Amino acid sequence: MISLPASLATAHREVSRWADDLRQGALELDRDPDAIHRHLDLPAVRFLAGHQVPADWDRESAAPGSGPAHGLATLERVLVSEELARGDAGMMLASPGASMCGVLLGVLGSPEQRAWVHGRLAERPRWTCFALTEPERGSAIGEMTSTLTPVGDGSYVLDGEKRYVGNAARADLGAVFARVAGTERLGVLAVLVDTSDPGFHAEPLPTVGLRGAQLTRIRLDGVRVPAERVLGAHLPPTRRGMWSIVSVFNRLRPSVAAIALGIARAAHDYVGEHRLLLRGPEREAYEELGRRIDAARSLTYRAALAVDHRPSAGHLASAAKARACEVAEEVTLRALGFFGPGARIDHPLLDKWARDARGVEFMEGTRNIQRLNLFQGLHTGKAGRNRPCRN
């Protein structure tokens, strides 16, 4: 059992009450990703936008973007993500706010850079994006080809293409990863861009599910990046590029696992609510799915705690991410079976969740990539040493 600090338990209770609001907008957003603009006043959306933190949530400081005082930022994101995704993962991913950029800033941002981003986000609901994937290379992030060409005064010119980047077409700010011209693997840098700068073009890319995330294709044509927008300049070079990506992924994977669990739970709860008289093998099947969700959640909590204690401890995060995505696909497909022929047409939410569950697979690394990480952990002796992480 994992015991939560009291303030985190409070936060969890509060967030779980926000889920229903998100559900209300789920199908509308599935038809039209821009529908999020009609829901900006919901408490969950305001929270994600960074505009409202309930008073009883302990923060490190009053500054915008400040983390929790209990220090378990990843675990908090996990609890919040599962509840909000249970409401609707699309609405959650469509919401404005620092999102993945916030985590990146936590790892790589200087105080001034954090203040700049969070200051702009505080003005009004603004979206951010996190541009890493390229058209020809997704999993192989080390081989990215977008380039930062030094101009000589510490600033750069950014060129290249990114693909499948969430929210980029409505973002005001973004973090873009690219390689410094002429360098190898260690030459990857993350920079902040203002999407209104000349040369930044983003175009939505309709998807089969998770439509709220509004994936995009981005073209970067000579975007100017001033020196003060280069992330990690205050850190040693080895801590800037690939290291930061791994570190951010370790922190984000438990949250993606939690999104997958939220989707699974939505479908599972739906069966429980709409099929009141489950008996015999059906009841057993339902309970078994519930147990699978619980087991994956337990793994996810442990993964979050491990990363909160040691950011480089990412093996549990990979395990949780892989397992939770598998469970989400399984549960959302099996949930349909409880309603018989035409379930996808009669129960559009179930159809949506079955489509949404497919999408989490690709966020923060596919199942194969997580499996490769797990093998690496086993091979190097960093994982599988029989020390369960509790608290």
Next chain:
Amino acid sequence: MTVPPEVREHGEQARTSARTDGLVPALTLLVRALSPKVPPRGPRGHAVLPRELLEEFAAEEAAAREESPQAPGSTGTKGVEDAEPLPGLAVLRPVPGEPAEAVPPAWGWALAWLRLGMSERLRDACLAHLAARQSEGTSLLMQQMVKGTLADVLLEHLEIEGVLDDLATGRTGPLGPLRPADGERHLAGLQEQITRVDRALLRLLGAHGYTAEGPGAAAHASELLADAYGTAGPGTAREGA
């Protein structure tokens, strides 16, 4: 259990057409062959069919009404949803109070052939896509894990093909006649198997398979077909739904 020879023939044609031309042309062939007069509706009255055929059916219904205005009107083309899961594909809801026309016999088995063809089409797309993606100096197709998954996919496809073939020919094995099968449950299991293979392929396609323009939209339509024409086996009774 055997499937009538003509259904097998149409099913095989639909499989080939699905693999080479895609879901809408293959479904058009199948509906024209097995349900030429009315849209085939699933056990609860749902239908998924080419919009072009829907329009043809509607025109025929209108002509029939004109000829004999007193005759009871057909509800075959009612309940069309606005959204198209795939360009040219329409979804029909059940019409309340109107019993659905019985689905043609063995329609479900013919659909399984079609879905197998769609799954093979997805496999083709996957091979081409992964062969063109490079990582660490080689194509993604040559990664051991990818090869392993594709080998598993092929294995499933070969097994499904064999099962469909045996059902169609009524062939008995060396150990005697095939195990007596509950047709509905057997078919449901096979459709589920196809969906799972598709899902494995979709994972291999990366985010490309998640875009509306990529092969994932047709895979979703194939899942929708299995759903609308599914069988109400155990685990599908419903109350208060």
